[in-house]
Amino acid sequence: MIQLAGAVVLLVVSALAVAAFPRSILVFLLFQTALLAVYLARMPTWLRAALLGIALLVMMPLIGLYNGYYLEVATQVGIFVALALGLNIVVGLAGLLDLGYVAFFAVGAYSWAIFGSPQANAVFGGGFPLAPIWFYVFLLVGLGVAATTGVVLGLPVLRLRGDYLAIVTLGFGEVIRVLANNLDKPINLTNGPRGITPIARPPAPFGMPYPEYFYFLVLAIVVVVVLVNRRLEDSHIGRAWEAIREDELAAQAMGVPLVRAKLLAFACGASFAGVMGVVFSAKQVFINPESFTFLESIGVLAMVILGGMGSIPGAIIGATVVTVLNLQVLKGLSLWLNELKNAGVTVLGWNLANLPTQLEPAKYERMIFGIILVLMMIFRPQGILPVRRRQRELAARATTSEAPETVAPAR
């Protein structure tokens, strides 16, 4: 009961606080913590769903009216949640180490970008861009194209294990990026490094302003993705994936169709990225190959692992934490320090304005991110919200210093 009350109070208070101090990033973090508290607190499921629903459907857009930045962060978190969930299938469920996941995202994004902008005229001579309403059709087209790409990637790597797979997927991600960067000759498909713009946005229902529209669209897609993931996890194919992850040889011996399962894993995982890619390109109005680098792939992988491999709430939390860290916490720290500098605050008698430019926190986001990754892996390798079985495996390992004995699977 205390937990329930505490969570609700935190939620309400933080929402009001954001209205009062729209520019304080700390307050927004408080709001996000409140969401997490609501998720974790012990309360009947219907109440939890209702509270989260109100928070995400009503409070969030209202907060967006006070400061569009938060809505933008929430939308980006949503996009990465979908990506993390997709990668979760490939890496978490099926155990296939994919270091080039961003390639599917890129493929989806470019599919709408090329046809939803004048770019396709360079190839087909005319008739483009398509009417914006085609965006909804392209959500499915992007899904299909990405899934096909997933299968194309999957075919040559079927026989590869572990780290060979990693290197090939990594290379594949790079191949897609280099192709995007160079397919401006002989035929100009992607316009190379200059990117494609303007990409048409679909007409917003009820005349909603675009930031709100994209927020709801992303939210809707994330809900669908979560539902699909849940069903996949508990299904025949989900169990086949987990069998492959644990021991490929044994799975094969038990009759699991390896080829089909692996290709399906790639295709499913890729399809989520493809759909989000289409949304991404419409939201940004401009895409170029710089958004689809190896570092993005690593970022999504980090989200999945930090959150807890194979776990759906884990992927969601991982995506939230990493995105918020990059976009809000570290930047907020720099901005805060900057405000202190401008206000002439002194620390122990030493004027902060004299802080050499080399030490400015904004520049060391990567370093801090790296430290966080290492610390998380050492002290909580199972992730923030792990699947229960893994929790037992890895927590046991953390307390002894040797490899764990096999634990009876529990769920």
Added chain:
Amino acid sequence: MDFALLANILPQVLIDGLILGFMYALIALGYTMVYGVLEFINFAHSEIFIVGAFVGVEILLSLKSAGILDGLPWPVVLLLLLVAGMAVSGALAVTVERVAYRPLRGAPRLIPLISAIGISFFLQDLIRLVESIWRNAFNLVYPTIDVLNERFELTPTIDVSLKSLVVIAAALVMLAGLHAVVNRTKIGTAIRAVAEDQTAASLMGINVNRMISLTFLIGGAMGGAAGVLFGVQYGLINPYTGFIPGLKAFTAAVLGGIGNIPGAMIGGLVLGLLEAFAASYLSLLTGGAFGAEYKDIFAFSVLILILIFRPKGLLGEVVRERA
């Protein structure tokens, strides 16, 4: 197509490819040795490699500002750089292992991988912090040692600088040395034992932890030496320079068969040659439709082809089968 032109530049391309290949081979050794004993991809190795380059440049710059750089014979300078680079990189590798990888021994392979990625990010920015405070610069330039830049024109199209010869020679010496250590000394045998079966090795009285540290030391030292040679050969480094050659060297290690030391050497050479060929010939062969920018894709496609037909790499894997 101008076949005469293509044939003309062939020897030069070969030489360029060899230089690149030897460098990749040296870096790849670090990846492959660590993988051999721990079955783990040391993502941070690319930073360990570039730290060697930074040590080299710092020493050179200090010598230059002390005014004694020109007075010293170049073999002495080079030796100094190599020793210093190897020492620092090796020590760094051992430290990283103790701090970030040892606590994760035995965890599923993705966990130390993420930790390695974290260390890689951390080191990149750490180098940047140190250099920006010390030298207030992002890009660091290797002072030229004029003697090394002397060029020999063997024919009008073949051009070899003393620098390239020195780099190749140094790489060869180091590879031979490593081969000797790993195959002819007791320590090398111990490392190979640990790579094959950790439990059995410890039962034989081998201090597994120490051997693993030693592996990191040697691998790191190779990387550091590669860093110094890289800096001497190409002249310009910044904290993020290590990332791409590191990635390519890792590809080379996989290409040759991960865990396999001769495999890493072969893989490195093959990759270097492929890259040089692609960069020089692609635009000539395709009439400008596909140019040097496709060299990485080309090298990578060859990698996939090789892996399809030989899934364990060119020389096969020398790692214990997963039980």
Added chain:
Amino acid sequence: MCSYPVRSLLALGAGLALMLVGEAPLLEAQSKGTIKIASQSPLSGGQAALGEGIKLGTQIAIEKLKGPVEKHGFKVELVPFDDQAKPDVGVANARNIIADKDILVVIGHLNSGVAIPSSEVYKEVDLAMVSPANTNEKITDRGYPNVNRVCGRDDVQGPVGAEFAANTLKVKTAYIVHDKTTYGQGVAEAFRKDLEKKGVKVIGFDGTEEKSNFDPIITPIKAKNPDLIYFGGIYDQGAPFFKQAREKGIKSKFLGPDGLDSSDLVKIAGKAVVGMYYTTAAAPASSTQAKQFADEFKKKFGKSPEPYAAESYVATAIALKALESLVSGGKAPSRSEVAKAIRKVKYTGMTGTIEFDDKGDPKKASYYVLQVSSDNPEKWSENKEAKRLAIAAPAATK
């Protein structure tokens, strides 16, 4: 799920709330009569050196020129943002920027790929953006009233180089290499188009993302032996490229765009680039203003100005000049007022006289072709002017 994490979460939430209390007074203190100028550029990652140049140039301009605005009772502050050269981060920062009502001008970005989507966000509130470095045509071709740039466009700088190469250097063959970025490829393509129109044969056009090892690309170039080699890109790639080319015995002339305009070019390449040419819209630093700027920059930050630091200074100066004309009433101006005022500013400074046309491009930009005179980085400001051209930005094509 045990309740331990929930409790720790609630504790964390309480802790954050406490921190908030500590922050609140600071938040209030800012907004009284403060005008903020934001800068957005990559401050981390591979392009940090250039991005920092933009921030520092803005900073030095604010410190030097804020007097007239502050006289009317306002405080002028710089708020630097790091867009990490990524469009998503740039857009997120942009949303944060527009939420801060005190920010009236944005100086940025470095990458056109980040500037384009971010400027869509700025447009929503008429927030003026003055770009020191974005050279892609699309930035201003969209005709937004709040987007301006003080640097040249790729499709102007390319022809400047081509004109010089064809008619002054009188070369017959040229080989073009670029760095596969929006900037490098853009200016290289513009150069090539114009060069071919002027009758010079382009015997090679290559792009590369390579940063250190250019040997494989240099080999075919050497075999083909062009009169001129043009490198479209930034000095940190151009310098090693030229250096390695000379080391391999290439004797062709070198030419490049303003990405090479930095003393680090000779620091890295040394004698290899002495005698080469580059185009730039920034006046040769032998003019007193530019030299003064370089000296002040060095004194304050301990290093020579990066490319685009001077342009950022000019962009900020223009913004401050516009603000000056609006604050005489003692009230902070609105963002649309600032945007309109910036369009009307006529400013003479280091990079010449700048006036914006109806798209936000500088009218009749003066372009200089400079020749590197010495391999001593300290003497960068003594580069000789080889040619001066005045070219207008192309009119709106839509």
